[in-house]
Amino acid sequence: IRPSLPLVEKMAQIATALAGEIPVSMDVHVRGDISVHDSSILAVSALKGALVATGAEEVTYVNAPGLAASRGVTSTVDTTPESPEYRSMISLHCALSNGKSITVDGTLMGIRKVEKIIAIDGFDLDLPPTDNLLFLRYGDRPGVVGAVGNILGSAKINIAGMQVARNSAGGEALMALTVDSAVSADIASKVAKESGANLVRSVTLVS
Numbered sequence: 001i002r003p004s005l006p007l008v009e010k011m012a013q014i015a016t017a018l019a020g021e022i023p024v025s026m027d028v029h030v031r032g033d034i035s036v037h038d039s040s041i042l043a044v045s046a047l048k049g050a051l052v053a054t055g056a057e058e059v060t061y062v063n064a065p066g067l068a069a070s071r072g073v074t075s076t077v078d079t080t081p082e083s084p085e086y087r088s089m090i091s092l093h094c095a096l097s098n099g100k101s102i103t104v105d106g107t108l109m110g111i112r113k114v115e116k117i118i119a120i121d122g123f124d125l126d127l128p129p130t131d132n133l134l135f136l137r138y139g140d141r142p143g144v145v146g147a148v149g150n151i152l153g154s155a156k157i158n159i160a161g162m163q164v165a166r167n168s169a170g171g172e173a174l175m176a177l178t179v180d181s182a183v184s185a186d187i188a189s190k191v192a193k194e195s196g197a198n199l200v201r202s203v204t205l206v207s
Contacts, residue, residue: 001037003113005045008090010129010205011104012049014117015094017203018135019102022054023094026075030090032083043075046092052206089118123165123174130160130178131205134188138197140166140173147194152179155187 008028016022026046030039044061047068051059056067068075083089089107096102105119106129117127120135127133134152138144145164152159158180166173175197183191183202192200 001034001039001041003108004034004039004042004090006207007106007108007115007129008042008045008092009049009052010115011090011092011106011117012046012094013053013205014120014129014133014135014203015092015102015104016050016053018120018199018201019094019096019100020201021097022050022071022073023102024073024097025095026050026073027093027095028075028077028090029093030077030079030088032081032086032088034088035079035081035083039077039079042090043077046075047073050094086118117176120174120176123167125163125165125174125176127163127176128161128178129205132179132182133203133205134175134177134179134183134191135199135201135203136173136175136191136195136197137199138173138175138195140168140170141196144173144175144195144197148175148177148191151187151191151194152177152183155183157181157183157187 028042028046044064048059048064086107091105094102106117109116161178163176182204188200188202
């Protein structure tokens with residue numbers, strides 16, 4: 001389970017950043033081979049990640065449950081040996097105060113246990129959780145990729161990788177970018193305006 005601790009922390013940071021608030025509850029679903037091990041500590045990993053994403057400092061595995069409880073945040077873990085697509089995977093389901101939810105799926109790939117985000121809200125990805133990320137939710141249409149690239153290029157922000165997932169042609173799409181430096185709120189706002197995205201979130205992961 002130990003290699004999964006930082007992965008779940010990062011998944012919780014991403015979910016919290018996308019939500020724009022700390023979730024009220026987080027459910028960690030452990031699937032596949034690793035489900036035979038005691039996964040209860042992953043509930044604390046999720047709490048720690050969510051707290052760090054809100055700017056909390058000096059969060060540890062010892063104090064995270066108490067800090068989360070003081071904010072009314074809960075977390076649970078459940079396991080199942082069934083995992084059709086991956087030998088092992090973890091799905092983090094976060095419920096928000098407005099009744100909505102966000103789900104982030106992750107796995108550890110290969111012998112080296114490389115961290116990957118494999119889906120967000122059902123949009124399939126193959127995303128390494130690097131230090132700086134940018135996410136957009138928008139209506140699938142031509143020109144969005146170019147607009148985002150131009151804005152980041154003008155801001156001297158180098159794009160290391162870009163993925164676009166969509167539920168159908170012309171439907172809702174999710175763009176995920178790994179970038180070499182943090183994207184400021186001003187740049188994110190410009191991306192939202194030029195792309196017409198209904199959600200733009202810059203994420204800086206804290207290890």
